[in-house]
Every structure is written in C-alpha cells, then in structure tokens.
Amino acid sequence: MSAPVEQRRILATAIPGPRSLELQARRRVAVSAGVGTALPVYVERAGGGILVDVDGNQLIDFGSGIAVTTVGNAAPRVVEAVRRQVEDFTHTCFMITPYEEYVAVCEKLADHTPGRHEKRSALFNSGAEAVENAVKIARSATGRSTVVVFDHAYHGRTNLTMALTAKNLPYKQGFGPFAGDIHRVPMAYPYRWPTGPERCAEEAFAAFVDSVHTQVGEGNVAAVLIEPIQGEGGFIVPPPAYLTAVADWCRENGIVFIADEIQTGFCRTGDWFACDAEGVVPDLVTTAKGMAGGLPLAAVTGRADLMDAVHPGGLGGTYGGNPVACAAALAAIETMEVEDLAGRARSVEGIIRPRLEALSATHPGVIGEIRGRGAMLAIELVTDIDSKAPDGPLAAAVQAACAQQGLVTLTCGTWGNVLRFLPPLSMPDDLLDEGLDLFDGAFGEALSGRGQ
Structure with missing residues (x-):
C-alpha cells in the first residue's frame, strides 16, 4: 500500500x-x-x-x-476492503450466483435510511439508474404512469432521467424526444420566490397541488420525485415544512414519494440523509455518490410492499451491486459510523x-x-x-x-x-x-x- x-x-x-x-x-x-x-x-x-x-x-x-x-x-478501510474483495472474486452477477456483500449493503441501507418500517433494496451502478428504477417500481406498484418533478431538478442523463431533469444545456440539448408522462411544477425556492421567502412554503405547496390537480389528476400520478436539497440546480433548500407537506399529500393520495438523496445522502448534510432534518420518511430513497468511497454503486431503498411489487427479474443489471463496489460501500459506511x-x-x-x-x-x-x-x-x-x-x-x-x-x-x-x-x-x-x-x-x- x-x-x-x-x-x-x-x-x-x-x-x-x-x-x-x-x-x-x-x-x-x-x-x-x-x-x-x-x-x-x-x-x-x-x-x-x-x-x-x-x-x-x-x-x-x-x-x-x-x-x-x-x-x-x-480511505484506508475502503482500500483494504477492495483489496481483499479483488483477491476473492471480482464478479459473478448477483442475478446468476449471489454473494453476501450485496445482502449486507442492503441491510445497512435498511438501517440508515429514514424510517423504521420494513424495507428492501435493489443495487445498481449510477444515480441515474437508481432514479430510473425507482420510477419503474412506483409505476409497477401503483398501476399509474405520471411522475411529478420540479423546476431546477437534476436526476441524470439517461433518456428518462433527462426528461426528469429541468435544465436544457448541457444535459438535454439535441437529445430528444424524451420519455413522456412527466409533469413539472415550480420548486419552493425561497430566495427567488416572487412574494418573498416568508410565503414560499405555503404558496409553493398550493401551486404544486393546484398544478397536479388541474393538469394531471391525482389518480394518475405514480410518484412525486424530489431532491430534499437540490444539487445541480443550485443547492436550493426548500423552506421548513415544505417537504413534510408534499410527503403527507402523497400519502393521502396513494402516490409514491421518492426522495432523490444521491447528492445529499450519507452524512453530507449533517444527518445520514437530508430528509432526517425534518423527520420526513420517503416511500423510496435513491442513493449513489457518497455510498461507496468512489466506486460506482447506487441503490433504491424503500417500503417492502413497493419494492416487492415488481415481478421477479424486473429489476437488476449485469454489474448492479458488483462485489468490489459492495465491499467498498460496507467499508465507507463503517467509516461514517465509527468516525461520526x-x-x-x-x-x-x-x-x-x-x-x-x-x-x-x-x-x-x-x-x-x-x-x-x-x-x-x-x-x-x-x-x-x-x-x-x-x-x-x-x-x-x-x-x-x-x-x-x-x-x-x-x-x-x-x-x-x-x-x-x-x-x-x-x-x-x-x-x-x-x-x-x-x-x-x-x-x-x-x-x-x-x-x-
């Protein structure tokens, strides 16, 4: 070394x-x-x-x-864990012959993501893959198709996640047509809210509800997808109580609330996840970036009934949950735990x-x-x-x-x-x-x- x-x-x-x-x-x-x-x-x-x-x-x-x-x-723990895993084996494909490291990462995700309910996870390679699969899960579980997203959002570079992303250049220019059944609403952006930050939470929530009701219909919405703090869009922090209001409204209407914690997750914001600051418990959480100490690994974690709603074989991928990346994630999470x-x-x-x-x-x-x-x-x-x-x-x-x-x-x-x-x-x-x-x-x- x-x-x-x-x-x-x-x-x-x-x-x-x-x-x-x-x-x-x-x-x-x-x-x-x-x-x-x-x-x-x-x-x-x-x-x-x-x-x-x-x-x-x-x-x-x-x-x-x-x-x-x-x-x-x-990071020392990550380096040592990767070295050991590479010596043991580098790939089998979890969908063919599984291994403990994948299961152990999913157990850690159940422990640390918001909420104490029964959870399941599925592992992927990138944040965009995680978001795309979260949408698949929500659509499968609800039988609905529309996904509601927000101004200034960034969710990835695949065809579906480009549609979910707000900014055109450099992410979307010239790459359309994009996936359909996406409905965009204003983001609760206190600094730029027209009537001032004090009224942002109430007015932004009202605008969100009205837009979905009049232009989509609550019964057609599979999921609302939001970054608890927007990343590429400018580190926009919604006002207090806004996330809670959106999550509660989703629950009242049978809509899956998905928190994109890809940039905010794993201790970055002073909590394990940004949703923790307000006690918001998402139905599904997408993670990647900070999880594996630099190796490519992503996940969707959520309510067991939602995650199990997908037919066997409907989730996966050749490299998803690669054993070396899983070993790195376990070491990175241990570092986060031990070093607070x-x-x-x-x-x-x-x-x-x-x-x-x-x-x-x-x-x-x-x-x-x-x-x-x-x-x-x-x-x-x-x-x-x-x-x-x-x-x-x-x-x-x-x-x-x-x-x-x-x-x-x-x-x-x-x-x-x-x-x-x-x-x-x-x-x-x-x-x-x-x-x-x-x-x-x-x-x-x-x-x-x-x-x-």
Whole structure:
C-alpha cells in the first residue's frame, strides 16, 4: 500500500502543468468532445482532501468528485476492503450466483435510511439508474404512469432521467424526444420566490397541488420525485415544512414519494440523509455518490410492499451491486459510523458558513444568498441584490482563479451562478481553512478583474 498523501497544498508548476497539457492533447484525439472537463489537471494520486497531479502539484479538493469521496479519497478501510474483495472474486452477477456483500449493503441501507418500517433494496451502478428504477417500481406498484418533478431538478442523463431533469444545456440539448408522462411544477425556492421567502412554503405547496390537480389528476400520478436539497440546480433548500407537506399529500393520495438523496445522502448534510432534518420518511430513497468511497454503486431503498411489487427479474443489471463496489460501500459506511461523519459535516459547516458570511460582508451586493446544510453549502452570485440577476460569469471567473491557486471548486445552478462547497469530510481543519483563504483571494481577484 502506498504512503498516505500529505495533506498539504503544493504548486510545483502552473495549473495545468506540462504533463497535464500533454495528456490533454492526447485526450482531444482519443476522447469524445461531448465529455466535458471542468479542470484539465490529470490526477495520479489522491487522499483525504488532496489531489496530486502528474506534474507534482497537490490541489485542495472542495468538490469530492461531486460529493462522492465523502470519506476521503483512498480511505484506508475502503482500500483494504477492495483489496481483499479483488483477491476473492471480482464478479459473478448477483442475478446468476449471489454473494453476501450485496445482502449486507442492503441491510445497512435498511438501517440508515429514514424510517423504521420494513424495507428492501435493489443495487445498481449510477444515480441515474437508481432514479430510473425507482420510477419503474412506483409505476409497477401503483398501476399509474405520471411522475411529478420540479423546476431546477437534476436526476441524470439517461433518456428518462433527462426528461426528469429541468435544465436544457448541457444535459438535454439535441437529445430528444424524451420519455413522456412527466409533469413539472415550480420548486419552493425561497430566495427567488416572487412574494418573498416568508410565503414560499405555503404558496409553493398550493401551486404544486393546484398544478397536479388541474393538469394531471391525482389518480394518475405514480410518484412525486424530489431532491430534499437540490444539487445541480443550485443547492436550493426548500423552506421548513415544505417537504413534510408534499410527503403527507402523497400519502393521502396513494402516490409514491421518492426522495432523490444521491447528492445529499450519507452524512453530507449533517444527518445520514437530508430528509432526517425534518423527520420526513420517503416511500423510496435513491442513493449513489457518497455510498461507496468512489466506486460506482447506487441503490433504491424503500417500503417492502413497493419494492416487492415488481415481478421477479424486473429489476437488476449485469454489474448492479458488483462485489468490489459492495465491499467498498460496507467499508465507507463503517467509516461514517465509527468516525461520526454526520457530526463532522456539522463541524465543517461551522467553519465554512462564517467565512462565507464574512466574504459577503466584504463584497456587498454580489452574494445573493448563502445556503445549504452541513458540508453541502453554496453561494448564489448576482449582479445586484435588488434585481437578483444571476451572475454566471463571476462564478466562472472565481472558479478559474481558484484553480490557478491549487483549489478545485465546482459551480452549479440553472444559470451557472452558484459556487458550491463539497469538501471531503476527512479534510483536516487547517487544510479547509487554507482552502477558504484561497477562495477569499480568488473571489477578490475575480471582482477586481472586472473593475469592482
């Protein structure tokens, strides 16, 4: 086993360095231009909160591979579990000859997902697969077809999940026609609610109910699918009581309430799952990203009667619940349990949020809102506070300035004007503080570059 990565930022070359530039040239010849890259720095090692590139630079990671390496890259328990499993066997296909690791992951999901009811799970490879299969389960169990989704939602890149996703570019442009029987309603977005955040929960819920009633009919709805905190859409946190109201309405109307916890799950928001903050118990939960320490694994977990409503053979896939990914997940979940990573996420928020509030005070008029929970935080950038006009160019400039200083950041939001913070929960405080210092400097540099 290689030595742990030193938790220290090092800039050995410009970003990207010469070796990364060589690899980028090779990439242009060999890889589809349709596969995007946020930062063309090629990584050869990673650990904790540091990415080591092929030029010897050590970058601070505020993205976790989009909320995947929650336990840290190359987390010791995960590495050891994967090594042992690879030595035993790498694949049989659970649908052909099963194995204990798959069952054990499903048991852990039953333990940790919201609610104490009897549950079942099915394992897949990606978040999009999990969402697609959750819809299949809901339709099979209810005998209905329509799925209700929300503005600003992101649920994946397959044909059905593109239909469920709100944003056109880059996710949907030119890829239609899409799957049908999808009905979109306004999201409870407090910062941009027309009558103000105080009235958002009540009015958004009323608009949701009215839209479904008049345009679809409750008896035709199989499922309502929602991210408890929207991810790619801009880390939008619905107002208190909104999720509870939607879940209760679904229950009253025999509709399956699906929580897409793919980005929010596994300790990221300061709870095991974002629904826990309000005590919301979904009928089905989709998970992926942070579950397996960087290996591809996803799941649908939910009420036993719903999960068992599908005919035998109706769920599955060749690689779904691969034994190596399952071993990694068991080790990652053990790490979360033993190290109380939900508590660690709350501590991370206690470090990041005050720094963002201070940054907003230093640069008034450009940060419209600071939002999120735990180690899933974001700032929405605007051209001015009154109009709330989105400032995507500023977000891009800040991201580019961060990269030059060895800090990896991510943008998101319907208008690309949101900067999000998703550090690994294994990142030490001093490295987190250094990353925030770099972010402060990059923010000021981006603003001065446009004459502010």
